[in-house]
Amino acid sequence: MNIPIPEYCTLERASKLIGCEIGDLLHFGEIGTVTICIKVPSSTKAMVHVFKKDEETVYDIEAEWSSRGKYSEFVTVDEPMEHAEDYEYEFRIPAFISGLWGMLRCSDFGQPFTQIPCEGMVVLTGTDRPFLAILDFPGSEWGVDQLLNIQPEDMYILGADIEKIINYAGKRLPDRSDEHIDNINVKPNGELLVRHEDKLSTKTINSRAQFIxxxxxxxxxxxxxxNPRKYFDNPDSEISELFKAKGIKAPNGRTVQAWLSMVDIPFIEGIS
Structure with a gap:
């Protein structure tokens, strides 16, 4: 190879530079050792997660909230403050994304995804800074207008990952989750794992969810x-009216549903 490694290129171009098959690159992407990217059409709807730990990501959200990065871009909807969800480590806000975004999962046991969102929501990662974008089905809350069709020839890989593959020729690639980049890890379902000294244990989190x-x-x-979501997302429900009467902003129904779906109510045996 006599030219510098490009900042990003198609999988076809990368396979020629490295001397491997496109299927090899998809395999590395599937197991999480490299990031396979797609070019997202302009004005694609997504729920964007912006991490507070990066001071540069705390914008004036009274007006427009946006990030025009080198590759990954997003612009919020009008009056974003009315739509933003404020969490301990991040903001979640509906936005329009475009540019080059990484796919947390690009294939399923060697079969590359040809349409996204596929099964359930799809998590995309920003290539410039620690952003996440969650794509959901058409018709769902802030879902895409239509499914995105993709093929392996439409997929890309970053130059940093090309260099990584070349440097590990003949060796096993380390898993990306072991690199502790930005102390942030993401599960395939979009759940965020933020490594923090004061992070609550799973037992404590489940106990709190069980109490709620x-x-x-x-x-x-x-x-x-x-089924809390249908009540929290219904502004006329009894529980929504109670929150409004007390002057409290109710949590997002989808979020509450996710909190509580993994725990059961601890009924006392023998008492009905």
């Missing part, structure tokens, strides 16, 4: 406890 679910059951009924 039990409280919803005792104050309302089993349907509210098991």
């Amino acid at each position: 679910k039990s409280l919803l059951y005792t104050m309302y009924d089993s349907d509210v406890a098991e």
Whole structure:
């Protein structure tokens, strides 16, 4: 190879530079050792996660909130403050994304995805800074207008990953999750794992979720406890009216559903 490694290129071009098959690159992307990217059409809807730990990502969201990075870009909807969800480590806000974004999963056991979102939501990662973009199905809350069709020839790889593959010729590539980049890791379902000294244990998190679910059951009924999203997202529901009456912003229904779906109510045996 007599020319510098490009900042990014198609998988076809990368396979020729490295001397491997496109399927090899997809394999490395599937197991998480490199990032396979796609070029997202302009004005594609997504729920963008912006991490607070990067001071440069804290924008004036009273007006437009945007990031026009080197490759990955997003622009929020009008009046973003009305739509933003504020969490301990991040903001989540509906936006329009475009440019080059990494796919957290690019294939399933060697079969490259040809359409996204595929099964459930799809997580895309910013190539410039620690952003995430969640794509959801058309018709869902802030889902894409239409499914995106992709083929291996439409997929890209960053120059840093090309260099990494070349440097590990004949060796096993280290898993990206072991590199501790920015102390942030992401599960395929979009759950964020932020490594922090004061991070709560799984047992503590589940206990709190169990308490909330039990409280919803005792104050309302089993349907509210098991299906909180349809009540929190309905502005006319009893629980939404109660939040408004107290002047409290209710949590997003989808978020509450995710919190509570993994735990059960601890009923006492023998008492009904």
